[in-house]
Amino acid sequence: LNESVLILIGQHEVSEDLSKQLKNLEDQIPILADICSQQFQLGLSGWDAALLSNKQDASLVPDVLITMGMATISKPLKSLFRTYKPKRHIHVCTSTEVGDPFQTKPEIVQYDEVNFLKEFKFPRKPSNSLKSKWEQFISKNPIDIHSWTVNFQQEFRWVSTFMKYLSEQDVLHLGNSMAVRYGSWTGSCDAPVYSNRGISGIDGCLSTAVGFAKSCEEKTVYLIIGDISAIYDAHGLWTDIPSNLKIIILNNKGGKIFDWIKGPNDYPPLKKYIQTPQDKDFSRLAAFYGIPHMRFSISEIDTSINTILDSDNKKAMLIELYSD
Numbered sequence: 263l264n265e266s267v268l269i270l271i272g273q274h275e276v277s278e279d280l281s282k283q284l285k286n287l288e289d290q291i292p293i294l295a296d297i298c299s300q301q302f303q304l305g306l307s308g309w310d311a312a313l314l315s316n317k318q319d320a321s322l323v324p325d326v327l328i329t330m331g332m333a334t335i336s337k338p339l340k341s342l343f344r345t346y347k348p349k350r351h352i353h354v355c356t357s358t359e360v361g362d363p364f365q366t367k368p369e370i371v372q373y374d375e376v377n378f379l380k381e382f383k384f385p386r387k388p389s390n391s392l393k394s395k396w397e398q399f400i401s402k403n404p405i406d407i408h409s410w411t412v413n414f415q416q417e418f419r420w421v422s423t424f425m426k427y428l429s430e431q432d433v434l435h436l437g438n439s440m441a442v443r444y445g446s447w448t449g450s451c452d453a454p455v456y457s458n459r460g461i462s463g464i465d466g467c468l469s470t471a472v473g474f475a476k477s478c479e480e481k482t483v484y485l486i487i488g489d490i491s492a493i494y495d496a497h498g499l500w501t502d503i504p505s506n507l508k509i510i511i512l513n514n515k516g517g518k519i520f521d522w523i524k525g526p527n528d529y530p531p532l533k534k535y536i537q538t539p540q541d542k543d544f545s546r547l548a549a550f551y552g553i554p555h556m557r558f559s560i561s562e563i564d565t566s567i568n569t570i571l572d573s574d575n576k577k578a579m580l581i582e583l584y585s586d
Contacts, residue, residue, distance in 0.1 A: 264385055265325030265349070266392040268292045270339075271299040272331035273459060280330075283379045291384065292324075292393040296334050297436070297446040298457050306396055311405035311447040313338035320346040321395050327351045328382070329368065330375050332360075333459050335446050340364060354378045405447055413585050416560040417512050418444050420583060421486060424510075424567050428453035433478065435471040437487035438464050441512065445486075453484075464491040468509070469498030475507040482506050482575050489513040490538055499551040503578045508570060509553075512560070514585040515540055548580040557582045 269284070269291055277300065284293055284304045293305030313336060327348040334340070343364035351366035354375050362368060371378065407415045421444040428434055432453040436442040442457040456474065458467050471485035483506055492511045516539040533539075548555035558566035560583045573579055 267326045267328060267384060268294065268324035268348075268392060269305075269379075270327065270329045270334065271295045271301045271305075272329065272334040273298040274300050274331035276300045276454060277376075279376045280379075283376050287379065287384070290393070292396045294339070296331065296336070297442065297451075297455055298335070298459060299331055300454055302451060302455060306393075306400065308400045308405070308449040309396065310336045310339065311449060312400040312403040313342065314405060314447065315403040317399075317403065318342060318345050319395075319399060322392075322399060323348055324392055325349045327364075327366070329353045330355065334363060335442060335457075335459055413514050414440075416585060417514070417583075418447065420512075420560055420563055420566075421445060422448040423563050424484075424486070424570075425451040425453075427567060427571060428484070430454075431481060433474065433481050433483045435467070435474065435483065435485040435487075437467045437485070437491045437512075439488050439491060441486045441488060441491075464488070464494050466495055466498070467491050468495040471509070472498050472501065472504065472507060475504035479504065479506055482508065484508045484510060484570075486510045486512065489540060489542075489544075490516065492544075493540065493542060493547075496547060499547075499553065503551065503553055505576045505578050507578045508573065509578075509580045510570070511544060511580065511582045512585075513544065513582050544580065544582045553578050553580045555580045555582065557584065559583070560585050 273296060281301060281304060284301055287293065288305050294309050295301040295305045316338065323343065323346040325348060340363055343366065347366050351364065351368040352371055353360055353368040354371045354373055356372060358370050358372065360370060407418055417440065421441065425434065425445060425448050429452050434451060434453045434455045436445045436455060436457045438458045442459060445455060458470055467487055468485065471483060475483035489511055545555045554577060556569065556579065566583060570581055
């Protein structure tokens with residue numbers, strides 16, 4: 263094979279064998295790992311943030327795209343591959359239940375992923391040209407939060423700072439809205455990261471984290487979730503709350519993702535119907551379920567993060583971060 267190859271890992275369970283095999287390839291092949299791929303520390307860093315520039319660069323598209331795992335969060339990446347399609351798209355899995363997110367009609371290869379990478383005939387003379395193009399693109403297009411509204415700037419700074427403090431002994435759950443996008447744009451996190459991506463809407467984000475925390479009491483599970491998602495799924499707290507769960511609510515008084523998504527943000531009269539503005543008191547919600555509650559301004563990054571990280575791991579908490 264003398265064609266360029268790119269590997270994309272979507273949502274995935276933890277696999278040390280896959281990690282080892284990808285590590286062997288990352289010097290010669292561009293590897294893009296989704297925030298929920300459990301391979302986020304491997305491959306190119308900052309690629310999703312760079313794609314926010316919306317620069318549709320055909321030179322970034324490989325001749326052969328190899329995908330593994332499930333859904334991929336990055337919408338700009340989907341747009342890139344839909345606009346400039348790879349010549350060939352191979353999806354490796356043990357099940358045929360996969361979609362076509364890039365509109366490339368992928369060839370489904372039912373095979374063990376690790377063995378596929380071991381046996382696949384990569385270029386005889388490894389060329390770093392495609393990898394170099396991606397590295398240059400990422401370098402030339404750093405994330406520009408100064409063009410965002412203050413609300414998005416503050417929330418992104420908080421999430422990206424917090425993620426850098428987490429270790430392999432922690433677990434991070436991200437809400438299925440802006441929270442998971444902030445995480446994807448951050449570019450690095452040592453903790454395993456999960457989200458309810460692949461389903462529609464904000465259903466069950468809080469309940470999922472509660473269940474996960476119950477299943478791994480030896481780890482601290484952090485959930486970063488939007489205010490509307492938290493209210494929507496608040497009854498996930500009715501059960502005995504696991505003591506190792508820290509719930510962090512980004513309270514910006516509404517579904518602000520609709521300020522980000524093109525379409526709804528172009529027609530202000532729609533906002534009151536789709537943004538669901540709210541002015542709820544989360545201290546009362548916490549009291550109702552018997553969970554300690556703390557409230558910080560989203561701009562109090564150091565104070566709030568230190569408080570959360572220094573808190574008793576044997577006591578659940580609900581931390582509210584309100585937008586200034």
